Amino acid sequence: MRRDELLDAAEEILCDQGSAALTLSAVADRAGVSKGGLLYHFSSKEALIKGMVERLIEDFDQLMADQPDGTYTERYLGATLAAVRTGRLRRWAVVTSASGNLFLLAPLREAMARWHREGLEAEPDPVTSQIVRLACEGLWDLASHDPELNTESDLRTLESRLRALLAPA
Missing domain, CATH: 1.10.357 (Tetracycline Repressor; domain 2)
Structure with missing residues (x-):
């Protein structure tokens, strides 16, 4: 899974459901990766937002x-x-x-x-x-x-x- 695909998944969640729905688990699910796969690229929600x-x-x-x-x-x-x-x-x-x-x-x-x-x-x-x-x-x-x-x-x-x-x- 590429970094940009994870960022795309996070943006889709924000557009579809709003900022309250933005969790690492939700992003991993949307991107179709394990939470560990997401954590490899982004160690926290803050790191994801920074990205x-x-x-x-x-x-x-x-x-x-x-x-x-x-x-x-x-x-x-x-x-x-x-x-x-x-x-x-x-x-x-x-x-x-x-x-x-x-x-x-x-x-x-x-x-x-x-x-x-x-x-x-x-x-x-x-x-x-x-x-x-x-x-x-x-x-x-x-x-x-x-x-x-x-x-x-x-x-x-x-x-x-x-x-x-x-x-x-």
Whole structure:
């Protein structure tokens, strides 16, 4: 059993049943492994949650790296839309709801601060760039709660409008 499959199983439990249902036994059952098999990769529930947090940060950083050239905010917008289109953003709500432990959420908070501060001063219009980044946050949140809310046509329209805001005057 691979680590990612265990993390997927944990995320499915959180989406289907909520954070109260997230136990090591439930994750092992969902993944079809023994509890010992799960413990080989994650020694505790906290380690499992930490693994989910680390993976979502790595995933979004990779989406950012995969974006074509452009300003940081243009790449941020592209990465957000890529995540929404592929359904990868449910992890944000899942992991946040999974942990009331500020220590476990610290890496996510650091990543969010980095994503929202990085390159802002180099943008042609930092305030507009900040507005677009905040709009991306709203899109992430909505996609986490209702993935069917925006059609592909809706997403193209939103992307066009947000990119137009970023275009130099």
